[in-house]
Amino acid sequence: MEISETDKLGARLYAMEFRLAELDQERHQMQIRVDQLQTQFDDARMAELMGEDANAASAEIGPELERSRGSLEKQQAVIDQVKQIRRKARGEYTMRRWKERQDARRREGTG
Numbered sequence: 001m002e003i004s005e006t007d008k009l010g011a012r013l014y015a016m017e018f019r020l021a022e023l024d025q026e027r028h029q030m031q032i033r034v035d036q037l038q039t040q041f042d043d044a045r046m047a048e049l050m051g052e053d054a055n056a057a058s059a060e061i062g063p064e065l066e067r068s069r070g071s072l073e074k075q076q077a078v079i080d081q082v083k084q085i086r087r088k089a090r091g092e093y094t095m096r097r098w099k100e101r102q103d104a105r106r107r108e109g110t111g
Contacts, residue, residue: 027075
């Protein structure tokens, strides 16, 4: 038995949904990391303003915070790209299914 192109596309859509869920989970974890770093950075800056010696801490946290923000932006760009590909694939899948149903109705009407 041969697998139809529509079924292959349906399987591809399923795989995309699964991958999108993974990417979203990774993005969520990265967002938590950015939030934690931002809190640490803000605490270190506040400590500096209060006269405590926290300059080294904010100097270490700042670059890591910026790297994490950059990673978060890249992750979101990948998610947006996958969503765009998924949207196109869904449209194609819907059209193929519709055509298959139309063909089946025609065959039933003539047969």
